[in-house]
Amino acid sequence: TQLLEQSPQFLSIQEGENLTVYCNSSSVFSSLQWYRQEPGEGPVLLVTVVTGGEVKKLKRLTFQFGDARKDSSLHITAAQPGDTGLYLCADSNTNAGKSTFGDGTTLTVKP
Template identity: 85%
Template sequence: TQLLEQSPQFLSIQEGENLTVYCNSSSVFSSLQWYRQEPGEGPVLLVTVVTGGEVKKLKRLTFQFGDARKDSSLHITAAQPGDTGLYLCAGGGGSNYQLIWGAGTKLIIKP
């Protein structure tokens, strides 16, 4: 069974600080997606990484896919209160429709 573990489960930091959240597995995934979910809303796709070692940047957010395609990280530089939310990673396995989801990292950025 493929599992994705996210860490930390909860993170509360001050505005302006940097942070990294992790998504780890013992399984290889064909690709990895990161979503952000705000209260009362569904998840919104931030990025998809498909190649081992791939790095993608989205403004202050940097996403990296591990060389072995078993893990991924999300780094936020100079966090803003608008970054607050639940960050979910989801991995694509053998099925072409079913994603394997992590439990999420709840991030709070205090002004």
């Protein structure tokens, strides 16, 4: 059974600071997704990465996939209060149509 470990579990920072959160897998990812979940809502997909070493940027968010496809990081530049939420990583097995989710990093950005 694949295990996804996310760190840190909680992170509280001031507006304008930079931060990085991590996702590590016990086995090679089939494909990696990052989701953000705001309080009281369902998760929303941010990005999918498939290729080892891949880097994707989404405005102030930079997603990096490890060369061995067993780890990933999400870096946020100049965090804003609107970035507050739970950040989840997931591995999608398209053969079975199922995803395995990490427990997430809860980010709070204070004004």
